[in-house]
Amino acid sequence: MLQPRTRWRCAEVSEERVAKLAAEVSISPLLAKLLIVRGIDDAQLVGHFLNDTIEDMLDPYQLAGMSQAVERIRRAIANNERIWIYGDYDADGVSSTSLMIHLMRELDADFDYYIPHRTNEGYGLNTTAIDQAKEQGVTLIVTVDTGISAVDQIAHAASCGIDVVVTDHHEPPEVLPNAYALVNPKLDYCPYPFKGLAGVGVAFKLAHALLDRVPEHLLDLAAIGTVADLMPLTGENRIIVKHALMRMRNSAYPGIQALLQIGNVDASTLTSTHIAFSMAPRINASGRLDHANIAVQLLTTDKLDEALACAEELDRLNKERQKIVEQIVKEAEQQLADKIEAAGKVPNVIVLAKAGWNVGVIGIVASKIVERYYRPTFVLGHDEDTGMCKGSARSIDGFDLYGAMSQLGEWFEHYGGHQAAAGMTIAYEKLPQLEQALQRIADEQLTAEHYVPCTDADAACSLHDIPLQVIDELRCLEPYGMGNSTPKIIITDARVQEKRTMGKEAQHLKLMLKQDRATLDAVAFHKGTLADRISPNVVTDVLGELSINEWNGSRKPQLMLQDIRIRERQLFDLRGTRDPISAAVELTRKLNASRAGEAIWLTSRQEAGIYAAEPYVQLTDADSLKHSQSTAGEQVRDIILSCIPMESAASWSLLGQYYPHVERVHLFLPRKPEEGVLRSPDRSRIVPAFAELKRLRTWQDNKGTLMSLSSRTGLTVRELSVLLDVFRDLEFVTVEASAAGATYFMVEEPRKTSLDASPKYREWEQVSEWESAWYDGSTDALRQLLLAAWDKPLNKQTD
Template structure:
């Protein structure tokens, strides 16, 4: 490291104390410099953008070109998904013979988006269909027996799940007893054993050759539509965009293509539901970004499932009438405001409970738990995931928040995690305590009896202590490059826009320039997020 870079590094290290975060810069190698030079020459890029692409793993010109200019022609063959052939054949057979199909979705924004996309698909194909989403508070997550019995009574012959079903072993067996076929489409982490359904489509399942594992539930539904139609239905990319961003899926590979296509569609707001959502969210036509989808549109879609019924959000997304859509969007906007008020109250109670627990541990001379596990009677299980996120942001510890049913003693929980602590793997280690669980590395849901809460806290904290290092407990902010202010040319700024959309796994980037202070995007600063 030369003296200038050493001083710059010391400046970053000094900022750790003030920012309470680890500012990290990966040393720049001679090989990377050569790779960046080749990219700049081959693709006619500014040196800064070329170096940034190398840091994103796009050191090969062909890979970098695809990252920058990826389009629909780069979408993967849907039949590479294990189970897709069987799924498409069974659905096509049901549709062509007039069997009634029921779409079975989930109540979050990804599940709502997935359900809505299949509604559009089956409408276009002329199939006999309807859709069902369980009530979050009354039925809980996933397939359930009463819903299956209702389907059989309604004459349904085929159930197609979206964003759910990968762990529904008993429910699918019961469905078969009722004479129902089930096709599962999902994207959640699969258990070791897969349900015995007619077909299971999930890019994460064992032996699935599909090259991209990061699809949202709506992304899997999109691939199903692609398989049934014979071409990619890009007219529904706006719906895919919503579910993918809301579910915090990585904006790489196909997700990057679909979100980019979806954002382009959202600029015109052709679908009445999106136009109404933009209006109540204060988003101007032609100004829709990944950020405004994630923080403006998605929370209002989620509010339906959190405080009312997610069916209202589906009705909004599939509505052909703006007059009808604006009424529903306005109602969801009010629900979202109520959700914010309720979250604030539960966060206050949870913080008080955590402060008391930490003080008690210190008074007893025992370690404060490494995983925050808090529970309250009457805490709305529709919003505890948001509460978990807020506590994680404040304390930077894996966090699980439970709402307890005082009549049954059952606790439903939502968890959020920090980098390095795999929630799904940890819950698998604790599965003897749980009635049900599922999710991803960073977010999960579960249910158990309240009597098992202390043991869960103890086991989860023990796992965190074993799996995480001292550095893992400090939030990390990565700085991609050390650069001079003079490198921020108009050409560079223009080319940086080709790296969008930014989001999970494709964040806005940090740059470090000596002699100026830390700042955020749009400021003249030592570290600037572009």
């Protein structure tokens, strides 16, 4: 067996609907199924989704407040008023600010921009900055990606004679600011049909309205913030990113050219994934560790050498950010470990805080904690001088961060965000009561199932369903991102025909899967340790993303494997391994180092004594198991054997009781034991041996004599020893002990009796059968023997 990392949840779609849509629009059944899962279930919708154009962009004036915003900005430009663009320090805010700078230049406005310093000023509008704007003669502030919650700050701006036009996309609070105009598709009175715009998407719509045309030259910038802020790549966002990617491959922006160069991204193959994992982290790094002005300078310069210098600085900051994150994660996990030890379990909501934690990266830290523990997580940096904490939170499915924080709103100095991510400022002294309140909310809203991560798959299919041309066809679903994720498929009952590790340190895994005559390579990066948990020729289920491997002009279907499930207990038949004891010890160490369930090594008393320092060594006899058994047996998933376990099939079954959740058994045995296999007590071999002993009449019990008898009788020394015990049982021989050792005498006229009358003979039959199964049995026969040790099957996950 091999348990998957997550619960798999596969979308269910009527095969009749799939066949109908596939026929209507002449596409493969798999593509039809993926479209239906995305809610695109008729021919007209498919046409719009696959063939949308810039002309399909919505009228910007459908956004509530857009007319007032355009009127005020145009008036300011006409009257040569001083305008401030007020943005945010993340990638969405930076790209929004940069887009507006290009727009204001195009409109020949008198303007400047302002982005607060994350550490010194925090998120959003602040009165100190507004006072600075007043000193500079600013009469209009246009916010981008911020402002919807700035009730007091906008009121202060009004008292300074400054109008504020808010463009934002965050969740509006109950009390809205009294701004000149509010442009936010999420306002409950806004009729705009697409609510998923990023902050830069709202800024793009403002540019659309001000220019009276779709500003295609600004698409590059709009795409960066849309992807970086994890907005759904559906509707207008899909149009923005899809058409931006085509432009960005030959971008007119030196900053984008520099980002691609510094990230070693081939512009001709640019995808939304490159934006998310190469471009966005570097843009974000400036606001996290320094000031976002560096990123704005990158995206607004028209000089390539200046852009390259900015990109190099952002790359340096990003590497520094990665080191800082790594250190904070270590400290956060230690703090959490202390909480777990004190409570005896992982908290339902994790709240961690410490002085000195860089507030610019704690959102990333929170994400990493969620990834490992799968709990809603708050991570805060404590400023000991002010007594305040600034933090970020990340959530799991089923827990609405913004909703929970809204219930506790009076405790926060500031807070904002949405279901999955949020930011906040709170007094350090209030953290204990915040933690308790969040636990209460989680207890009310979440069940045990919510705390098990789930992976949603789009379809289950066979290897025959995914030839090369079908995988090629799936590319029409791009660009991928939130709301239109890369399709995940499940393949069940595929046999592992080949397996191997890749990379200098064997850190990656490659499998060849087979169903009937169809084959498919499956590659799993950073999962090389799974190789020791996948037995040859085993039947498995896999979950992953389809791709095409292109190498030396050859193109082959490939699965980027993300999770794997093996339903049957596995036997790893490693009989005949050179130096089996050392190999068994090494594998036990390796499996335990990977922390994927405990592994124990079952061996003989002699070997156990040699390796007494090994923490996972265990004797194979039943008495030893009984005396050593504890609750730790519940954690054992792998058993490594280097000798024949127990004495018989009956005693072997005890192992299933002592270690009920074992999933894999790894068998290391030499080809033959040093003393030889105890063969079945065949009369054809016993009668000649009896005759030879009768001829000899008497002999000394020593190794030399037994070896001589062995050569003459054809029995091994071990078999001769057992046979003599049988003859003693039957009174065929007598033994006299002396200082020189035992002497055997054959009885001249032994009574006639059956060999079965000897308990030693019956034991010989039993042991020989048991040993033959382990040394001579086929792998399949051994597997059946293995399964017999566990009467009750393990709980199986459902698809």
